[in-house]
Amino acid sequence: MKKVLITGGNGLLGKRLRQLLESKGFFIIASGLGKDRLEEHNHSYIELDVTNKAQCLQVIQENNPDVIVNAAAMTNVDSCEIKQKECLQINTDSISNLNISKNRHFIQISTDFVFDGKNGPYLENSKPKPINYYGFSKYLAEQKIINTNWNYAIIRTCLVFGEDRDSNNIYMWVNKALKENKSLNIVDDQFRTPTYVDDLCKGVFSIIETSSSGIYNISGEKYLSIFDFVCNIARRNGFDLSLIKRSNSSKINQVALRPIKSGFLIDKAKKDLDFNPIYDFKN
């Protein structure tokens, strides 16, 4: 059974992936910043800052994983815009610390924010053109990986959501705000293919199982405005939809620009990996 090192193992994706891969019988070495935040599991956890080259080298050499899934990142898009140096160190420069053997399967989690959002949903071979620093740092990371001789897969995903009490992902903050009867101003002019974290995990699992390489879009299939997605979350959890007000990109005061028409076409993953997202947006 393959030995898999997961970075960013305390994140939304990292935690669910650890659970899925453990259930599939993989030998997992989870790593993350600070103490382990996943309860009840049967694999080892190591504190690992991906910007620390010596630490990365030691962990990789000692454990010699067959696969590395890099789920560590600075993911707050506005913070990335403000703290650009830190963002670049974590999201881009750290790539050089994470592989040693070209035979190892290196799986990078990337984003739809590598695109400008002018004509999504995007295919794997669409031309990236990031419009914010987060997207730029993730695009440079992709380029770094592509320009190595590594055996790599780049998984691009979009607006990942799911239940995780440590996470402030859209599903969690919408539910929290509505539970507190707070009204929400949500953009209706930005479009995404929201991705249920368990669907993303299944995509990562398939990439590992099939030893696939190259770029793959792994996301939900439903193309939705963020407003419609938020209404969908509210409806599913029985909240009052009247608390959700329509807004648009020009009215929302955010530090970093957001792509307007983003999201993915996932035909390649469907064909090559038999990937079929199960999250039902109808409920």
Ligand SMILES: NC(=O)c1ccc[n+]([C@@H]2O[C@H](COP(=O)([O-])OP(=O)(O)OC[C@H]3O[C@@H](n4cnc5c(N)ncnc54)[C@H](OP(=O)(O)O)[C@@H]3O)[C@@H](O)[C@H]2O)c1
């Ligand atoms: N969430 C989305 O909508 C989305 C969309 C497209 C792509 N992605 C990509 O998907 C991947 C997983 O993201 P996620 O949604 O799981 O986000 P997340 O919950 O923010 O997880 C990222 C994890 O990386 C950790 N991290 C930050 N700096 C680190 C460092 N120097 N060394 C080691 N770990 C570090 C964070 O630690 P702390 O928890 O301690 O801060 C966090 O646990 C990322 O590559 C992200 O760019 C996410």
